Amino acid sequence: MSTHPSRRSVLGHAAAGFSTLALSRLARAQSATAPPPPRGPVPPPEHSVTEPVSIEVNARQIPSFEPRDRSRVRFGSLEFRSGLVLTSPYRGFGGLSAIRLDAGGERFLAVSDQGGWFTGVIRYSGGKMVGLDDVEAAPVLGAEGRPITEKRYWYDTESLARDGSFVYVGLERVNQIMRFDFSRGGTRARGEVIPTPPAVRKLPSNKGLEALVFVPKGKDQTMPLAGTLIAFSERGLDADGNLVAFLIGGPTPGQFSVRRTEKFDISDATLLPSGELLILERKFSWFTGINIRIRAIPLKSIAPNALVDGPSLFAADLGHEIDNMEGIDAHVTPEGETVLTLISDDNFSLLQRTLLLQFALVE
Numbered sequence: 001m002s003t004h005p006s007r008r009s010v011l012g013h014a015a016a017g018f019s020t021l022a023l024s025r026l027a028r029a030q031s032a033t034a035p036p037p038p039r040g041p042v043p044p045p046e047h048s049v050t051e052p053v054s055i056e057v058n059a060r061q062i063p064s065f066e067p068r069d070r071s072r073v074r075f076g077s078l079e080f081r082s083g084l085v086l087t088s089p090y091r092g093f094g095g096l097s098a099i100r101l102d103a104g105g106e107r108f109l110a111v112s113d114q115g116g117w118f119t120g121v122i123r124y125s126g127g128k129m130v131g132l133d134d135v136e137a138a139p140v141l142g143a144e145g146r147p148i149t150e151k152r153y154w155y156d157t158e159s160l161a162r163d164g165s166f167v168y169v170g171l172e173r174v175n176q177i178m179r180f181d182f183s184r185g186g187t188r189a190r191g192e193v194i195p196t197p198p199a200v201r202k203l204p205s206n207k208g209l210e211a212l213v214f215v216p217k218g219k220d221q222t223m224p225l226a227g228t229l230i231a232f233s234e235r236g237l238d239a240d241g242n243l244v245a246f247l248i249g250g251p252t253p254g255q256f257s258v259r260r261t262e263k264f265d266i267s268d269a270t271l272l273p274s275g276e277l278l279i280l281e282r283k284f285s286w287f288t289g290i291n292i293r294i295r296a297i298p299l300k301s302i303a304p305n306a307l308v309d310g311p312s313l314f315a316a317d318l319g320h321e322i323d324n325m326e327g328i329d330a331h332v333t334p335e336g337e338t339v340l341t342l343i344s345d346d347n348f349s350l351l352q353r354t355l356l357l358q359f360a361l362v363e
Contacts, residue, residue, distance in 0.1 A: 052138035052188065055090040057120070059131040062321050065357070075320075077313040078294075078359035081339065082128035083321055086354040092116060092137055094348045098160035098211075098268055098327045100167075105331035105339055109162070109187075111169060113326075113345060115140045115148050115155040117187040122356075129358060138187040140169065140178075145190050148178075153205075158326070159268065161212035161229060168194075168229060170209035175201050177209065177231065177248070196231070197246055199255060203236040210234035211269040213277065215250065215299070223275055224300045225250050232258065232279070235265045242307060254304025264293060268328045272338060272361075275299045278313070280328040280342065289318040292325045294340075314359070323353045330361075337361075 062083030064070040073080045087093075095112040101122075102108075110118040120135035139147035140157055148154040148171075159170035165183040169191065170176075177200075178191035203209065209231055217227035228250025236244040242257040243266055258266065264281035271277055277297040284290055297310040316322050323344035330340050338361040346352040 052136060053090075055088055055093060055135050055137050057086055057088045057090075057093065057132045057135045059084040059086055059129075059356075061128075061130065062355070062357070065316075065321050066319065067321070068319060074362070075314055075316065075359070076294075077361060077363045078340065079362045081358040081360055082130075083355060083357040084129050084131070086132065086356055088135075090137065093118075094346045094354055096327060096343050096354060097158045097345050099329050099341060099343045100160055100162050101329050101331050101341060103331060105333070105341070109160070109167070110327070110343065111140070111157045111160050113156055113158055113172075114348075115157050119187060129356065136187070141188065141190050142178075143190050143192050148191070158210050158234075159212040159231075160327075161214040163214040163216070163229075168212050168214065170212050170231060172208045172210060172234070173205055175203045175205065175208040177212070177229075194248075196248060197253075197255065199244070200231065200246060203233050203244070207235035207265070208233055210266050211279070213269050213271050215271060223271075225252065225302060227251070228253070230269070230277075230302070232266045232269055234267065240307075247302070247304060252304055256302055256304060256306045256308060258297070259307055259309040264291075267292075267326045270328050270330045270340075271299065272330055273332060276310075277302070278328065278330065278340070279310075280325060282325060290322060290324060291315065291317045292322055294328070313361075321355065321357070323355050325355070325357075 065080040066072050095114050096110050097113040099108055099110040106121050117138045121133045122129055123131045123133050142148045153173040156171055156173035157169050158172040161168040165181055167180045167182055169178045177194050177196055179194050180189040180191045182189055211232040213230045215223055215225045215228045229248040231246045233244045238244050238257045243260045245258055246255050247253050264283045266279055267282050268280045269277055277299050279295045282292045293315040294313045295310045296313055297308050301308045325342050326345040327343040332338050340359045342357040344355040346354045
């Protein structure tokens with residue numbers, strides 16, 4: 001909320017009050033992986049991108065997802081494929097909150113929660129990620145052609161969806177959605193604010209728009225809700241304490257809810273060709289650290305006023321190679337394998353990491 005202290009000040013104060021038990025648990029898990037502090041209304045850092053620039057991104061491979069059992073590759077319905085720890089000498093690199101890949105799982109578009117685009121290519125060897133090439137950073141531009149970060153609170157770009165050349169970005173702090181036509185200059189395209197239901201603007205400023213999914217339309221698409229932009233709140237709650245979401249445009253616009261269980265919040269979502277919607281969720285405690293999970297929601301169950309739910313396919317905690325996982329996407333390999341890609345937001349903190357993880361959906 002706007003009245004909260006900054007995430008860094010919260011981290012400093014909370015760290016001082018950590019119990020011995022909490023510290024030992026975090027240390028036993030992974031010293032390089034720290035939970036993110038609660039979010040506060042921090043402005044963009046001085047190193048925010050202001051012009052498009054090519055940058056160097058270094059990648060260190062993660063040999064196993066569970067350091068306690070390096071031979072294990074199966075985790076729920078997912079099978080670990082590969083992972084990278086990403087670093088860069090470019091000071092504006094980090095805060096990655098959403099990612100979208102092309103059909104081949106190579107070219108990517110990511111958005112930083114400090115109002116920046118990142119584009120590039122994932123390099124593979126033997127089906128495993130080994131690095132990133134041709135990475136470029138650019139500012140998210142408003143209708144006037146200026147970085148949106150020049151406006152007060154217009155920087156918390158948390159969510160991303162694609163519809164052909166059109167790209168949608170959700171801004172959590174102000175709970176607005178912008179649309180960009182990438183046929184007009186790619187990341188240099190100017191964004192326009194699109195109309196949204198009034199309830200979107202009433203979401204909590206710090207737990208508002210967190211995930212966007214566009215349901216493809218066209219003569220070859222037979223999915224329910226074709227042509228609809230689905231917007232999920234992180235922790236906007238309805239009267240029953242469930243997570244609020246919206247159907248924008250499409251055949252049946254309206255509002256629905258996702259059942260909230262075990263205090264998990266939504267951090268991103270992606271749509272599979274099968275018609276299942278995968279929701280990436282997380283929860284945080286100073287005593288247990290970060291927990292994440294992925295739930296599957298049938299797209300056909302989503303309708304105005306519906307309460308939707310689905311089984312958990314995957315769960316992980318600080319005993320695994322995770323961090324503040326905020327982005328998820330899916331692509332299908334030429335062999336027909338569905339691969340999920342997850343990315344983390346390091347909050348521009350030395351205590352956290354930018355991780356890029358891939359899993360195969362095996363059932």
